[in-house]
Amino acid sequence: MNRRVYLDYAATTPTKKDVLDEMYPYFTEKFGNPSSIYSFGREAKQAVDVSREKIAKLIGSKQEEVYFTAGGSEADNWAIKGIAYANKDKGNHIITTKIEHHAVLHTCAYLEKNGFDVTYLDVDQDGLIDLEVLKNAITDKTILISIMFANNEVGTIEPIKEIGQIAKEKGVIFHTDAVQALGNVEIDVNALNIDLMSVSSHKIYGPKGIGALYIRKGVKIHSFVHGGAQEKRRRAGTENVAGIVGFGKAAALAMENLDTHVNHLEILREKLIKGIMEKVDYVRLNGHPEKRLAGNVNMVFEFIEGESLLLSLDLVGIAASSGSACTSGSLDPSHVLMAIGLPHEIAHGSLRLTVGDFTTEEDIDYVLEQLPIIVDRLRQMSPLYEKVKGGQK
Numbered sequence: 001m002n003r004r005v006y007l008d009y010a011a012t013t014p015t016k017k018d019v020l021d022e023m024y025p026y027f028t029e030k031f032g033n034p035s036s037i038y039s040f041g042r043e044a045k046q047a048v049d050v051s052r053e054k055i056a057k058l059i060g061s062k063q064e065e066v067y068f069t070a071g072g073s074e075a076d077n078w079a080i081k082g083i084a085y086a087n088k089d090k091g092n093h094i095i096t097t098k099i100e101h102h103a104v105l106h107t108c109a110y111l112e113k114n115g116f117d118v119t120y121l122d123v124d125q126d127g128l129i130d131l132e133v134l135k136n137a138i139t140d141k142t143i144l145i146s147i148m149f150a151n152n153e154v155g156t157i158e159p160i161k162e163i164g165q166i167a168k169e170k171g172v173i174f175h176t177d178a179v180q181a182l183g184n185v186e187i188d189v190n191a192l193n194i195d196l197m198s199v200s201s202h203k204i205y206g207p208k209g210i211g212a213l214y215i216r217k218g219v220k221i222h223s224f225v226h227g228g229a230q231e232k233r234r235r236a237g238t239e240n241v242a243g244i245v246g247f248g249k250a251a252a253l254a255m256e257n258l259d260t261h262v263n264h265l266e267i268l269r270e271k272l273i274k275g276i277m278e279k280v281d282y283v284r285l286n287g288h289p290e291k292r293l294a295g296n297v298n299m300v301f302e303f304i305e306g307e308s309l310l311l312s313l314d315l316v317g318i319a320a321s322s323g324s325a326c327t328s329g330s331l332d333p334s335h336v337l338m339a340i341g342l343p344h345e346i347a348h349g350s351l352r353l354t355v356g357d358f359t360t361e362e363d364i365d366y367v368l369e370q371l372p373i374i375v376d377r378l379r380q381m382s383p384l385y386e387k388v389k390g391g392q393k
């Protein structure tokens with residue numbers, strides 16, 4: 001059988017065995033409903049609380065400030081809509097960026113149709129926002145700043161502490177989508193002045209369909225799901241107990257292994273970048289050269305269609321992404337690559353390779369063996385490439 005190499009850890013990660021093992025009893029003998037007062041219920045409720053504590057520890061918050069959701073997208077929706085509607089007496093202006101995940105961008109677009117004004121900040125060629133521009137965008141009507149911690153496509157890490165400081169000084173609530181940062185960057189919501197933060201389990205080797213929203217105590221926000229008393233009446237519905245237990249375990253593992261994890265990823269990332277740069281011409285790295293996620297490589301391969309590259313890689317067993325998983329299948333170039341100023345045709349030729357805990361040096365060697373061959377073959381079909389090559393001789 002062909003070798004299979006998964007290099008799309010930013011899209012999702014496999015659930016670790018230790019995580020699965022911890023979840024299993026909550027499907028079987030410990031199946032109780034946390035709202036029930038007899039022993040079965042109490043057992044489940046306790047498991048939920050223990051997990052909440054583990055997540056709180058990972059982000060430096062209090063346990064009661066962590067609310068479970070069905071994932072990162074739900075947390076983003078809740079944060080933005082919940083703050084907008086709860087604070088609309090104070091103003092109707094929201095500030096975000098052009099490079100957010102669609103869970104943020106589409107929520108903002110929805111609010112724009114419902115009486116809110118949204119400013120979408122530009123980023124520079126490395127994907128960073130400008131703090132002065134942010135300061136100047138704040139008006140007396142601004143109620144929320146929502147800026148992602150780290151970008152899922154190009155891997156750039158934003159100046160979160162400085163943004164938090166500006167928001168605090170101006171009395172504006174600050175939300176950050178930290179789905180990609182969690183487990184890859186040290187996070188302390190107090191030191192960083194973060195008021196709300198979205199996280200997701202399946203990006204840190206936990207199960208899919210479970211995430212959390214951190215809500216600083218005292219922040220005024222509307223409930224997201226009305227019904228029962230779960231999550232302090234703010235997000236009703238019987239808890240996804242096994243999912244919560246898995247997320248808690250994944251968070252504890254992430255905390256325990258942060259340094260070794262980041263170190264492993266950085267070594268593989270550098271090997272990949274260096275290898276590609278050496279073996280392929282007309283390539284460049286997207287995103288910030290240093291302020292980037294440990295596992296993220298995003299590169300432009302000129303004269304090539306990213307989609308063709310993806311398909312060819314898939315034929316030799318390599319799984320990668322041409323942008324974010326949510327947009328592949330559409331032919332529009334990624335909004336993030338447009339925002340960092342790549343021309344249409346160049347953006348089309350970009351590829352995201354994200355490494356993770358189970359990636360090995362041999363995996364990278366295999367990619368470095370296959371990728372140059374594929375790029376070369378695809379370029380042979382490009383008249384533009386032929387012209388450029390010809391002109392050089």
Ligand SMILES: *Cc1c(COP(=O)(O)O)cnc(C)c1O
Pocket residue numbers: 010011070071072073074101103148150151152177178179180200201202203209210211
């Ligand atoms: C994956 C991702 C999300 C969505 O999280 P889900 O749990 O899949 O809903 C949101 N934001 C970013 C930055 C992501 O990478």
